[in-house]
Amino acid sequence: MRRRPRAAPTRLAPTCLALICAAVLACLAAPLAAQTAKQLFAPVTHPSTGRADAIGQNSLGCLAGGYQLPESGPTWQAMRLSRNHHWGTPEMLAFIERLSVNATRVGWRGIYVGDISQPRGGPVAGHASHQTGLDADIWLNPPQRLNLTPGERERISAINVRTRDRRGLNANWSASHEALLSLAARDPAVNRIFITAPAKLAMCARVPARDRAWLRKIRPWWGHNDHFHVRLNCPRGARSCVPPPPLPPGDGCAEAVWWVTEALKPPDPTAPKTKPKPPARLADLPPRCTEVLSSR
Template sequence: MHWMKAFAAALALAALAPSAAAQDFPPPAKILFASEAAPSAGPPQSFGFYTKGCIAGAEALPIDGPNWQAMRLSRNRRFGHPDTIALIERLAGDAAQYDGWPGLLVGDISQPRGGPMLSGHASHQVGLDADIWLNPMPDRRLTLREREDISAVSVLKNDGTLFVDPEKFTPAHQRLIMRAASYPEVQRIFVHPGIKKAICEDWTGDRSNLAKVRPYYGHHYHFHIRLFCRDGSPGCKAQNAVDMKDDGCGEHLAWWLSDEPWAPAKPVTPPKKPEKPAPKPTRPAYTILSDLPAACTGVLEAPAPSPLPAAAVTPKIPLPPLAPWPEIGPVPQPRPAE
């Protein structure tokens, strides 16, 4: 894998601005972590914070289970702390048995060694985050190609408001989310404010874990499960605790449903040109490996398990069929000279 790191670093440097490349800045950390196709060997440990860290000894979610299917396999983001993988599998079984949910479509968890991603997330770096699509699993196994092409479906109304469509967001959705919130290892769950509002208004079951369901931007196509730092990971940085005495259905939710969170950012007046040339930057504007916990260097350099567990092998995704060439009509003949 070391040749892949070197190749990825070369590509990253070539893509940088000339001024950055000229100063020999190191490559972005996201390039290094995205180039790792397998987890590191050894016991599981999360290092750093959910948005700035990595994971050693990650485990892969099998692409298929009795009540789940992993999506977007080409991203290679099926990896997490073993407790995260166990929780997803448990939720899939419990929701099918008790909540009328046919199965989970599982989105991104983490990369094989965690770390920053090329696209899509700021978090999901320490193997303790997982996205669960709000689409129920179909009653058949999706092909590898379908898992790339099918999209998660928003549960919001199509009128530009913040509210859910009751035909799309059903009591079964609420049972699934509250089931996930009931597990003691879950620290919080991110949902769209409209989803939080619907659960606050409609949920008649045990509300003791409703505080864990937190409104946030996006999250109307999927909900996001976050686990507490796990035992055996002293280098994992915990997030601020949720106030379990406040179910979050009052002032906090009202703010998210107001105009303030959605107001466009005020335009920034460009600074006046300095009289003297600006000093050359001493570091790049992007995240580099040294910005992460020191242990993440060792995570990148560690060998992969040998042999690699079968679940950790990502199958080759067949390419979509090529569109047929357009039919070419008869070639027009030149007009005779007059």
């Protein structure tokens, strides 16, 4: 049998080709645009290539070339290893090592380190910040051991130091907690520290007037009754890093009273409800974060 001759290939006009290419790219990009930034960054298991860089804001940014905190050190242990949230800038890892050594000066064996950032930063489950490798959670547990197994690090919980009425501190709080927070706040790399309001007020009541400058960095915030959250300054030369807003003047002690008084009153049922903020998309982050996410 004779084969039917093949038809000559159809040649498309340049304009038609451009339209087809644009349509294909749009189809490929559609699933990416439909996902939130949190959904895009969460599955990534390793850092991007290149030098370390904190990009954008703590609550709207990412981390390039992240460094992973070793699971254990002489004076620290990383907790909840399954989350893979122990990535940060070199400055953050250096701070954690300094703080863990300083903890031994106030009677602690070291520190338990909670979340820092994901391998490439970005929005992370359970946090509004922790996106640039410059935030870290330090548990309020004085470690009994620094040889916990991976399984134990999943099961042990951070201890709560606040009373049930949210106005005071329970028996878990000690003078060594205050001493550790003082050491952390005095570190020049630290911008501010978040902790439960009763802890701030307890320190305000004890610290003498001649030595209260570091108290300015201690800021009350919700949900920090079992850990304190350290936020570092932008590293020197980090042009892509957006610094946090300046701290208000003064030691912040008078303002902290609001957190255990007015803030705890039941909400006004007649007040209009605020619409929740939509989750961040990749386009909401700095443009460099797209490069960080796509880097191998």
